[in-house]
Amino acid sequence: MAIKAKATRTTECEICGCSIKRHKTFAAKCTGDADLAAAKELLAAQCRSWSLTSKQKHCGVCWSIVSAS
Numbered sequence: 672m673a674i675k676a677k678a679t680r681t682t683e684c685e686i687c688g689c690s691i692k693r694h695k696t697f698a699a700k701c702t703g704d705a706d707l708a709a710a711k712e713l714l715a716a717q718c719r720s721w722s723l724t725s726k727q728k729h730c731g732v733c734w735s736i737v738s739a740s
Contacts, residue, residue, distance in 0.1 A: 673700050674707070676714035678721045686733040693727050 680693045697717045701710040726734055 672702070672707075673698055674710055674714065675699075676711075676718055678718035680721075680723060682723060682728060684730040684733050685728050686736070687730060689730050691727075691730055693723060695721055697721075 675696055675698045678695045678697065682691055682693065683689065684691055697714050699710040699714050701707050729737060
């Protein structure tokens with residue numbers, strides 16, 4: 672059985688300041704009820720430790736400007 676967790680971050684573009692929502696899905700496999708608690712804890716830790724890349728910190732328009740220079 673596979674379980675999934677979705678991490679969501681809301682940030683502002685570093686150049687223009689518009690609000691941007693970013694999502695990432697994490698998945699883990701578990702074999703039984705005993706593994707389920709461990710898998711949930713693993714997914715929670717992955718969601719907490721996820722950080723945005725420099726591309727994800729910009730909106731599409733501003734990233735095209737940054738990557739062109």
